[in-house]
Structure formats: C-alpha cells, structure tokens
Amino acid sequence: MYLPKPIPKTPFPPSTALLRTLNLRLHPHSGQQCLNTLPLRHHHHRTFHTSLAPREEKEKEKSSEVHPYKSFHAQLYESTYERVQRERAEQEKFAQQRLATGRGWYAGFTVALLASSLTFYYIGTLRPRPIAETSTLPLPSTEPPYHKTGKANLEAAWADFVDILGEANVSTAESELQYHSGSEWSSYTASAKEKPFCIVLPSTTEEVSKIVKICHRRQIPITGYSGGTSLEGHFSPTRGGICVDFRRMDQILTLHKEDLDVVVQPALGWEYLNEELAKDGLFFPPDPGPGAQIGGMVGTGCSGTNAYRYGTMRDWVLSLTVVMADGTIIKTRQRPRKSSAGYDLTRLFIGSEGTLGLVTEATLKVTVKPKSESVAVASFPTVRDAAQCVAKVVGEGVPIAAIEVLDDVQMRCINDAGSTSRQWKEMPTLFFKFAGTASGVKEQIGQVQKLAKGNGSNSFDFARNAEEAQELWSARKEALWSVMAKRRDDGDHVWTTDVAVPISRLPDIIEETKEDMAKSGLLATMVGHVGDGNFHAIILFNDSERKTADAVVHRMVKRAVEMQGTVTGEHGVGLIKRDYLAHELGETTVDAMRKLKQAFDPLCILNCDKIVRVEKPAAGEVKPW
Numbered sequence: 206m207y208l209p210k211p212i213p214k215t216p217f218p219p220s221t222a223l224l225r226t227l228n229l230r231l232h233p234h235s236g237q238q239c240l241n242t243l244p245l246r247h248h249h250h251r252t253f254h255t256s257l258a259p260r261e262e263k264e265k266e267k268s269s270e271v272h273p274y275k276s277f278h279a280q281l282y283e284s285t286y287e288r289v290q291r292e293r294a295e296q297e298k299f300a301q302q303r304l305a306t307g308r309g310w311y312a313g314f315t316v317a318l319l320a321s322s323l324t325f326y327y328i329g330t331l332r333p334r335p336i337a338e339t340s341t342l343p344l345p346s347t348e349p350p351y352h353k354t355g356k357a358n359l360e361a362a363w364a365d366f367v368d369i370l371g372e373a374n375v376s377t378a379e380s381e382l383q384y385h386s387g388s389e390w391s392s393y394t395a396s397a398k399e400k401p402f403c404i405v406l407p408s409t410t411e412e413v414s415k416i417v418k419i420c421h422r423r424q425i426p427i428t429g430y431s432g433g434t435s436l437e438g439h440f441s442p443t444r445g446g447i448c449v450d451f452r453r454m455d456q457i458l459t460l461h462k463e464d465l466d467v468v469v470q471p472a473l474g475w476e477y478l479n480e481e482l483a484k485d486g487l488f489f490p491p492d493p494g495p496g497a498q499i500g501g502m503v504g505t506g507c508s509g510t511n512a513y514r515y516g517t518m519r520d521w522v523l524s525l526t527v528v529m530a531d532g533t534i535i536k537t538r539q540r541p542r543k544s545s546a547g548y549d550l551t552r553l554f555i556g557s558e559g560t561l562g563l564v565t566e567a568t569l570k571v572t573v574k575p576k577s578e579s580v581a582v583a584s585f586p587t588v589r590d591a592a593q594c595v596a597k598v599v600g601e602g603v604p605i606a607a608i609e610v611l612d613d614v615q616m617r618c619i620n621d622a623g624s625t626s627r628q629w630k631e632m633p634t635l636f637f638k639f640a641g642t643a644s645g646v647k648e649q650i651g652q653v654q655k656l657a658k659g660n661g662s663n664s665f666d667f668a669r670n671a672e673e674a675q676e677l678w679s680a681r682k683e684a685l686w687s688v689m690a691k692r693r694d695d696g697d698h699v700w701t702t703d704v705a706v707p708i709s710r711l712p713d714i715i716e717e718t719k720e721d722m723a724k725s726g727l728l729a730t731m732v733g734h735v736g737d738g739n740f741h742a743i744i745l746f747n748d749s750e751r752k753t754a755d756a757v758v759h760r761m762v763k764r765a766v767e768m769q770g771t772v773t774g775e776h777g778v779g780l781i782k783r784d785y786l787a788h789e790l791g792e793t794t795v796d797a798m799r800k801l802k803q804a805f806d807p808l809c810i811l812n813c814d815k816i817v818r819v820e821k822p823a824a825g826e827v828k829p830w
Contacts, residue, residue, distance in 0.1 A: 341796035342796055342803055343796045348820075351808075359425065363375060363402075365419045369407075370407060385440070387438070389698070390685065391435070392436055392700040400445070404450050414532045425447060429504070429812065431501040432501040433501070435504075435505055437773070437779030438780035439505065439558050439777060439779040439812075443814045455474075466568055469499055470499070471500025471565060474497070474498050474499075487573060488574045491517065494682075500564050505775070505777035513606070513737050514604065519556070523538060524551055527563065528562060528565055529561075558777055560802055561805040577642055577643040581639070581667035582667070583637070587716075588716060589715065590661045592610065592716070592735065594635060596711060598652075599708055607636075610735045610740065611680070612732075616630065622686070622687035626679075636681050637650075684730070685699070694747075700743070700754050701742070702741065702744075702776065704770055704772060704773065705737065706770030707770065711735060711740075714761075714770070715740060718764065738774075766785070784827050799818075
C-alpha cells in the first residue's frame, strides 16, 4: 500500500494546509466533509463516501460516539490535532508559571548577590591595608577627612555626654556656642557655620578620655578650649563638632617644692599659679597675655616678656598627661630634670595646638623668685634707634630679665586709654626688667643706661621700689587692650600678629614694617619682646579695610622669612599662618608634619585644619607669595 504524504510543518490550526494534505474537502452539494483516500496499489481509484444520509439519522440519534472504525487518514488527523493542542497547553502553563515566579526569582537573585558582595567586602576588610611607604604626606596625596556631623549622630552623642558628665555640664546655649567660636581679639573671623554643636565640661582625665572615645567612635570633630586668649584662630571650630572646655580642671594638684616642680591642670591661669608659688618664694617664668591658661600656653608654645632670660614654654614643661585621638591616655615622661629615654613626646605636644592630643595635666618646672627686681624705661627718637639699643644690650651680655619695645603710636594709645597711673612720652620706648641680687640689679641698670644714652635715648627712668616697678611695667601689659579701646564702632576688628628674626636683623625689620604700617593709613602699633628678636603688630581695621590690613601682615611675614626669621615667634600657627609654613620650612617639612598628624589622629577629629592643611585649598584661598 501507499504511505501517507508527510504533514507540512505549519502553525496550528492546520486548516487549509492540513486539510489539503489529507485530501479533505467539502461535499459540493451537502456541505459535508468528504474524504478522498490516497491511491491504492490498484490501477483504479476507490472513493469512500462518508456523508450523513437521511437513512442514517437514527444511528446518529442513537449514539454520538465516533465510529470505532476510522480511516487511517482520520486517525492521523485526530492524533496530530491532539498533539498540537497538548503542546500548546503545556506552553501556556509554562508561561504562566514563569510569570508567577519571575519576580520572586529576581528578588531572590538580588538578595543573594547583595549578600555575596557584603561577604566578600567583609573578607576584604580583614586583610591588612598596605603600609604607606612614604615618610611624608604631600597635600595632593591627602583625602578630605570624613566627619559625621549630622543632627541624629550629634544628638545621640549629646545623650552619651550627659550620661558621663550630667546635663549641667553639657551646654547647647547659643551664647556659649558663640563664645567658643572665636573672640574679638582674634585675627580670624569665624563664619556663621563655624561653631560647635555643644560644649562639654569634664573634670578629670578619665572623663576627657570617655568623651574622646565617643567622638572617635562617632567620628565627631573636637576642639579643645583653655582660656581662649589665642590670636590666630586656634580654637575656631571649622568642622563643627563639639568643644571640650577645661574650665572645671583648674587646680594645682601637687607642688614638689624641694624638686622645684608643680603638677597642674590645663585651666589653671599662670597669674594665679604665680600668686600661689610666691607664698613659697617660687615663680613660673613664662608670662604671656593676661588670662592665658596652662593648657593654651602648652598648645601654642608661648613665651612672654621673660623669654629673653628664662626661655619659652618648651623650657619649663617636664611632662604631660595627654588624651590621644582614640581616647588612649599617655604620660610623656616622669619628673627628672633631664632624660634621654626615647622620643621627646613632651616637646612634640608643646606647640601642637590640640591637633595631636588633649593635654589634661602638666608637670612644670618652677624656679626661685629673684631677691631683687626693678624696671627701667627709655625713650628714643626713632624705632630704629630703639632696636639698635637692644642689639647693643644683647651683644654686651647684660643679664637683664626682659627687654620690650613699644612704638610711638602704641604709647599714644596707652595715654588715651588712661589705663595706667601716669602719662608717657609718645615716642618709641624700651622697657627693661632687671632681676637678681640688689647689687646685681643696680649694676645692670647702670650698664643699660650707658648703652641707651649711646644710642640716642631722650630719657631714662628706673624704678626705685616695687610700686614704681609695677607702675612702669603696667604700660607694657596694657598694649593690646589700649588699642582695642580705640575702636570706632562695633564693626572694627583687631589683628594681632607676630614674627621673629635673628637679633642682628631686628632694626631692619622693625623700621621697614613701621614705614609700611604708616603708609597703609590704618591705626597700627608695634610691640615686641625684642630681646629675642620677636615683635608684634596690632592693627585696627573694619571690613572695608580688611584687605589693606591683610596686605600689611603679609608683607611683614614675608619680610621676616626673607631675613631667615620665622612667621610666628610665640602666637602659634592656627589658621592664619599655616600657608606661610612652607615658605619658612619648605614643602617637605610641612609634609612631614602632616604625616605626623595623620599618624596620631587618623580620623582628623582633633582641632582639624590648624597648623597644616588636611585637604586641598579652594581656588584663590592661598595668597600668592
């Protein structure tokens, strides 16, 4: 027999294509299907008529079943149709399942991918970071510090501070925040956003440590505050955060009279300390401006009028207790007068301005108070004549305690302020302090009088008793306040800055700076601890005159550097002088300082931005040299 023709691969329903293949067609008369069988092996064709004739109606009514004996072509058609229908149903079922489970599968895949990523990230953090191979940290290599100063984090920290200190010792009063943001005598004017979130008042080293640990964990900036008499923007909170005010830590802890040292807390004022030491015939030589406290004096590495004979703050600190950036407490040394044990961390923290750690205790050297003291005042025609007299006195090796200079403008301000009991000659004036035995002091006065006269002195007055000495010296201590009294209105500011040069260049820089200040048209005075080549400028200006004042200070600093001097003799760097350091010390030295800061304070939470920059400055922020 002949085999059936293959069914063409056409989409279902097969309709015309499949019907043609099976030779199905409609009866032309009755409309019923007719099936022409495929040719058989016989030479003639036979046709099977399958229409429903009237005589077969009864059979149809009897049963609706398909006749059990179907032709081969009918069976082939039926099986093909069923198979296609079955495949279509399976496809629809699969499509519905994929639609129902697709979203869940995608979510599961995302969760699995995220979990895997976090797992691998955690494993990566367990690997030690590569050690930096450079000994310095250039500014272009730094990354901006990241601090968490959002409201929620700060408020949570506030609650932690209250648990440690009590609510009375955690302040968010607006007046306190403003007071701890700057001062009217600072040369840096803080912006409105540069203020702390709160002020905390610890009373012990342990409380300071707990506070710092909280800030380290929460990455909150910290600014230390002790006295607030600094002048170069040292305690302005440029990154916000909190301010640690040490006012409750103001005690003399232990006096070792036989060893000539004393252990004190950071908020102790140097004036009060000397009042107490005087009861035992002792004194602490560094004497900066009124109101200065030990913590701030350590931070800036200050000196004062006694520096010519007794040295600076670095010479009078034996040991420090310091809270590091992560809350660790260290003590830099024991109490011996000399030691070569390891790195000199004591001197490292002196002058660090709270950028490396917070000083909570200091062991200071003290000395025996001189048996006799006196003061002399000499006026000169010009400030250069006065400076030349200083060089002569230093060159002759006269063992005086202090030499201070005040120019003619400064003497006029003191007279106008009326803050002393006498009127002064409004001329450049030298103030000399003598100390020692009575005979020694008398000899020193005679030597200085002779040298002053040889350098054109117009007058020479010396104190004959302690009251006169205090009266003469009072003018020197009133210098800053007498200039501030000259303010025209609340819009006036005072810029106080200092430089130091080798003593042989002192007459040159004083004369040139004096001429520059006169040309500026500003009220500007000159004051200095000239015995060690250090002098100050005090400039009064308003907002419209700021650029002029800035230019005068810039030229003064540049002049000092070019004379192989320093950009700051005792005020410290702060914010105002930091960009000058590279000109004085070189870029690589500043890079080494930045590396030191990074090592001690990796998160940069301690008095950020002071001394060295920790991120690149904005365009135009750094003055051209």
